[in-house]
Amino acid sequence: MATKLFPKNDSTTEPVAYLPLPTSLVNSTVSIGGLLSTTQGSSSHAQIIPTAAGPATRFSFIRVSPPLTAGVTISSTVTLNVRGAENSMSANIGARVEVYRVNAATGTLSAQLLTTPNFGTEFGTSESANNWTSAITSTAFNRGDRILVAFGFTDTGGTQASGFTGTLWEDGAAGATGDSWISFTETLTFETPGSAPAGTTVYLTNTASDISTADNDLTADFSRGSGSTTATRNPGAGPVSATQFQTTGTNVRWYTGQLSAVTLTGRVEAHLWSTAGANLSALYAIKVFKRDTGGTETDIAYGVCAQVHSGAAYIGNVGADAVIYAAISDSVSLADGDRLGFIVYTDDYYSGNHTNSSDTLSYSGTSGGAAGDTYVIFNQTLSAFTPASYIPRPRVYPQLLAQ
DSSP states (O other), rough: OOOEEEOOSEEEEEEEEOOOGGGGGGGGGGGEEEEEEEEEOSOOEEEEOOOOSSOOOOEEEEEEOOOOOSEEEEEEOEEEEEEEESOOOTOOOOEEEEEEEEEEOOOOOOOOOOSSBBSSSSSSOEEEEEEEOOOBBBBETTOOOEEEEEEEEEEEESOOOOOEEEEEEESSOSTTTTOOEEESSOOOBBOOOTTTOOOOOOEEEEEOOOOOOSSSSEESSSSOOOEEEEEEOOOOOOSSSOOEEEEEEEEEEEEOOOBEEEEEESSEEEEEEEOOTOOSSSSEEEEEEEEEESSSSEEEEEEEEEHHHTTTOOSSSSOOOEEEEOOOOOOOOOOOEEEEEEEEEEEEEBBOOOOOEEEEEEOOOTTTSSOOEEEEEEOOOOOBOOOOOOOOOOOOOOOOOOO
């Protein structure tokens, strides 16, 4: 059965779109942070974007789905319906939509997937439905992956001219203003937006781990730490790649103790007590990985800060709880003795580059809602693995008989 997804102006139920996005998707007025939902809207939202001297593509809003609950290969025809208009026929713009896979394990975006991303006909000066179909590059999505869709406009009917505006509408009722959507031929199922994991909480502490790597290796435990401490990093002026936090100049990471066998699926929710100092263009990210008993490490989840501080999505300059919503990539099996590991990063804010200032992560706190309250919640129950004790058995030798 086909799955229709509606872009919604909602950054509270599932605020997951604060990814460090390609510059091709970001302009100064693009709306980022909303949800792709299977539920039709009822109250339309308009986004007005200035045109640019063409050829150019400008995006009005970028929306992201919740994590998929099952893997699926998307390969069949996609149908698009975009409600849009231009304020003058001299603008020479028409609808464009781009679709991406967001990898649950790494947070990276695929290449743009639609074969025909443009409607091909110029907008009118009154809002109307622009409906077309497109083939899509066959792409395997894992459980936990998300779908990112960017809605905007590009050159149509001539070269795009600056000094005008294009308007797109979303979140409206069927057949009315704002009835924009994208329909996939495949049946897609998603986690309930905003649902919290129901399993074990793991706290990042300041206790040394029994694992030894080139990093400063600390313990992630089932109980809180003994006192708040900090890791810091100043990666310099952006754009920057995701940059690992450090203690005393050395990259820091955390490992659990050995865990009992368990299969991990679904939600992961991280809470990072964080401060960006003078830098209001920083996002924090966390990577969750599996370490098997042979020492092989495999990434299984990646998430970017989606918490809003003082009306903005970046980390503020006052210590606060930065929330990250992520999901396990597919189903991950841990055998007895395997561990989970965590690395925390600072990165560019989606619409602004990191400034040359220091970011701080506070962890190993003793109480909730205060400095050092940094932890990760899983959807399953985790428990410590205790290897069976080995008790040597005495070897009995027959008495040597005299010859």
